[in-house]
Amino acid sequence: MTRSQTRIQKKNTGAILGAALDVFSLQGFRGTTLDQIAQAAGLSKPNLLYYFPSKEAIHDALLMGLMDTWLDPLRELDSDGNPVEEIVAYVLRKLEMARDYPRESRLFANEIVQGAPRILDQIEGPLRDLVNDKAEVIRGWISTGKLAEVDPHHLIFSIWSTTQHYADFDIQVRAILHPEGDAHYAEAGQFLQALYRRALTPG
Amino acid sequence: MTRSQTRIQKKNTGAILGAALDVFSLQGFRGTTLDQIAQAAGLSKPNLLYYFPSKEAIHDALLMGLMDTWLDPLRELDSDGNPVEEIVAYVLRKLEMARDYPRESRLFANEIVQGAPRILDQIEGPLRDLVNDKAEVIRGWISTGKLAEVDPHHLIFSIWSTTQHYADFDIQVRAILHPEGDAHYAEAGQFLQALYRRALTPG
């Protein structure tokens, strides 16, 4: 359907999505104005609307593009690997994502906190399926005694929350720790690694 | 300064704050309109503004009233108690608050995710002081060998994030677990209790 994009289209849609991610992630959907996005992208408001039919369309484009990347780390959880190491690796990858893609994390957080009006389908569908799938893997590990007995779903929730916290509550974390740049992420990695290693190693 | 409130004042300011908490916590500050609050409170918009000078004043009143209650559980962390049990008790109290006061939790989350424009002072001040204080208590427990060696600040962050997750990301949790009412909070309590007990018990 979509003909290949022109040079200018590629440049401008990219600029728009980047600018929109900046603003949406910091102000939420309703808190963001088209003028803010336009200014951040270096375009006029009518020109924005030449590339995207509406404010909502920009937001949707971001969320849709995000979902897949966001779940990639969980997909990589390998049922053939060493259970404790697989989970620790997942935690650390998720923490890296919080550090390297905080805007994406906050965009997602904003959406969920406010009831996920625009992506509830994605959550009820693909996300839920993937989580249940991996919960089954974890249950398998537990039943063979290679992992301490924990509820798989709540384990996953705890990993999401502890790692994303560093992106979503960044302001609070920085207000308390006053870190140099991203230095505190290394400490967080150490802490979480120890936490889950101790809690999940069986015996 | 403020004369004691009349019967009607008490009733209406109460209704306004309750309605505002409903709406703000679900739509954020900019996503909320005075009309929405007025309707939810059963008052006219001009009447709202008879009791509060502006939308922001309502929001501020909520946040200010919230801060104290929000930190109460942490204040109760007793340096004379049994370390592991004190922390587990804190986790469970925090989880109860997520269950019983989800609106408050989301109001706070909305504010922080969006850069805490209105309460950064509170965070840099009282909250930071309290956290540093309790971090010192935890450090003391560790130095006497009564608690496994973990970074106190990141421990506190992890407790905040894992518990508040059930309020702030409620929609997502429910979409995945399809719980009956609040049944999943009991499971979450079991999980978190086990997680922290295993991770923090020394030796």
Place this chain on the structure above:
DNA sequence: AAAGAGTTTGACCAAATGGTCAGGATCACG
């Protein structure tokens, strides 16, 4: 270079929104 596709903008619009105000209704109290 000409034509057609693709790109950009100033001017504009309707709806929504935070807030005001003068006057009327109601309440508390002597």
Place this chain on the structure above:
DNA sequence: CGTGATCCTGACCATTTGGTCAAACTCTTT
């Protein structure tokens, strides 16, 4: 009951905001 304080509202206003449109500009292609 009367009167001053408190409470409430309809009408109104200025600004912001998402979105439109016709006209102009620029790029690509032949």
